[in-house]
Amino acid sequence: MQRLDAAIEEQIGKQQLAGGVMAVLRDGKPVVFKAYGQRDIENARPMRTDTIFRIASMTKALTTVAAMILYEEGRFLLKDPVARYLPAFANVQVALPGGGTEKPRRALTIHDLLTHTAGMSYGGGPAQAAYSAAGMKDWYLVGNDETLAQWTDRFAALPLQSQPGEQFIYGYATDVLGRLVEVVSGQPLDRFIKERITDPLRMPDTSFFLPPEKVERLANVYGLEGGQLKLMETSAKSDFVNGPRKLLSGGAGMLSTAGDYTRFLQMLLNQGELDGVRILAPHTVALMTADHLGSKSGGDADGFGLGFWVNVKRGGFKELGSEGAFGWGSAYFPQYTVDPKERLVILFMTQLRPAGNSTLHLRVRNLTYQALKKRVEAS
16 A cells, blocks of 8 residues: 555645545455644644544435435335425426526436436526526535525525436535435434434544534645645634534535544445444445436446445446445545445545645545455456
């Protein structure tokens, strides 16, 4: 793994990265679990393995698991209309490229939310003007002074950017899914995730907002502008610490550590169980990690499951990776890959936004795979 070490250290040495945490687990045991660089350059605070990171879209996997827990309880079918549980979507319209709207050709379903085929973008598309006027311009909702219920009702008044099920459009669908979890469970999203996922899996540092006693562990956000590393956000300026603390964004609103998140990923690798605690049934994880979209898929691979990309065939990554591997990343530059065939979890955690032209978050995957001495053959 010396090449992996060298690649990360090189970026820090060139002042293209402040620091990060790299975790590689095989058969549930850490092969690499190491902190690099600094979490706060200005105050010379080193990165630590228990540093807390904003995980942005890596929140989506937690919200998806929350929904699938309710699915296993028989609370809904994936083909159920969203409007059955969220009536604000009963009269949703679809924006037309030339202006105006039309009715959906079929009902918007929970499966559409899970696969990003609900026509819900982060602002782009034929309804861009309406999204912009409503303040729906990007993924960041943590600073909003409104509840998830209030935000969802406002969002439901906007037209979809495409017909349900027709296109992969990455966006707010998982935030809507988070509201559906609240309605079906009768609990706020943060409490449901805590009671049903993070507490049972012993993930104490994974939450929506940061309690005062943990503020010192939150990494600064740095960004590359003109090739120069710049401080973008400190904990003192963070909505996770000092914001309204109202909107529970199931799409991009959580915090975690490398240790916590690898426990979550190991649970998925173990087909829904970790240390004797079962979160999901094996059949449910198999459904989540199957390809649901084929040629419509978006992401880093050739398939998309329920919550993450899925590598259907070798070459789907167009990089190193096994059939059946799955993963996703974060706007702050972290990236994860779970490879059931190799019994492998790869996680790189950092806070770099914007990331300029850096590809380190993807290269760490290749640098992990190249270090594997034996490839597991298909049985």
